[in-house]
Amino acid sequence: MKVVTGQVMQSIDKRAIGEFGIPGLALMERAGTACADAISERFGDGVGKKAVIVAGKGNNGGDGFVISRILSQRGWEAPVLLLASPEAVTGDAAANLKRLDPGVVTTLPHGLSGQEHLLKSASVVVDALLGTGINSEVGGIYGEAIDIVNACGVPVVAVDLPSGIDAGNGQVLGRAVRAELTVSFALAKLGNVLYPGAEFGGRLAVADIGMPQAVVDEAPGCEFVDEESARGMIRKRSVLAHKGSNGHCLIIAGSAGKTGAAAMAAQSALRSGAGLVSLAIPAALNPVLESKTTEAMTIAVGREDKGYFLAGALDELLSVAKGKDAVALGPGLGTAHSTVYLVHSLLALLEAPLVIDADGLNAVAAAPELLLQRRGRVTLLTPHPGEMARLSGLSIPQVEADRIGCARDFAARFQVYLVLKGARSIVAAPDGGVSINGSGNPGMATGGMGDVLTGVIAALLGQGYHPFAAARLGTFLHGYAADCLVEEMGTRGMVATDVQEALPRALQRLMAAT
């Protein structure tokens, strides 16, 4: 599913009207009709049904007037509370206001206060205050109206976006309406899918309002990876597949106290379809990992008296990396100086597609310019916001305030693929392509989940997936496996090995879903 900013949506609107001659009124009619249909479907039609429409002076309010007219035709009582004087309403919205029976509209230029009883008596409140035209923090009578709507205790359906959400980034501009359902038009906006906006909006429906396909296709936007798009990325396996054709991954991981990270990355690669997995670990940890893993082959590297990798392990690691289809570097490596030095050397010399995570990223953060030495070879980083902050020199709040921009800039500057983890992980490609991941849940906020993701992505790279597909499908599958688990165990107490073991079933379910 494609997702755009509010500004891009407004330029789509302009092109549809200006170049394709579609009247704005027709678009507004379809938008309002789509909302009315969604309301009818959710709440049913008929006598005794009441929708209170809280409308602003812009076109979002205009959609609200259409909703009132259509629901009235279906037997609803559909009063409009207009938070502006009628003279302030212009254009298509004014034309639709005129089509309403004057008795339906209450003009409230001084605010919604005093209307609480009417809201409480409704089956549904329709939020048509602000949409993509929001341009500042919400205060004054609109702010007060949002508080009153949120306090009324009645289900809310938001028109296009919950009022108060920035269409471009999902941030709350002061305060925002909490809706059960949002009906967005033509394309979803970033504010509909990025948190916190996605949570404020509830369930999302995107209505076709007849925008010309060419205009929609040509508009710049991001991809939102949902079940359908993830399924489209899965490649068929040949019936002739054998372990050699499904990719041999090398995982370079582990230090004393962090053997679990190494084991999970290796096992998750196997659970994601890798043909073979070799796990290179500091020699002292070999007995532990020999018993922790079964299918993965451990390679004890370096001296047996150290529980971490030394810089001197370089040649041995390069020799085991020869011929591997993908390498993962980082889970549980630790931050010893000698290990950091080793990571820096490996960056320049490893040939295979390389996934870097965790302590591997912390080592890269000390000298990110070394990434440029990988010239032309595939590099894929999977930072969480803290690691992204260290890599980019920004603070965590700066990263969180512009997750897309941050991921996109770093990927382009250092010519890497990058997964910025968190609720709605962002996947960025070196050519500027950006995807937003649609799977995952708060149960994943626990140690080791990143090690699992590293294994999944390494396995997909090893199977020959394009790096952008490996990052997008791997991130989706990881979150999707956790989503499948939520149904049986909830979000508290789910651990990384649960997700690791759920991967094959999740892939199976994804392929079967229609």
Ligand SMILES: NC(=O)C1=CN([C@@H]2O[C@H](COP(=O)(O)OP(=O)(O)OC[C@H]3O[C@@H](n4cnc5c(N)ncnc54)[C@H](O)[C@@H]3O)[C@@H](O)[C@H]2O)[C@H](O)CC1
């Ligand atoms: N995208 C489509 O295909 C269609 C969208 N439609 C609807 O139109 C709105 C966008 O309408 P627009 O008039 O541009 O903006 P808004 O209605 O969101 O509001 C703008 C209005 O509000 C003022 N304003 C902005 N910020 C604030 C604030 N913080 N506090 C108070 N007032 C504010 C601003 O000055 C404007 O006057 C889109 O979301 C859809 O719902 C069409 O129906 C056609 C199809």
Ligand SMILES: [K+]
């Ligand atoms: K709205």
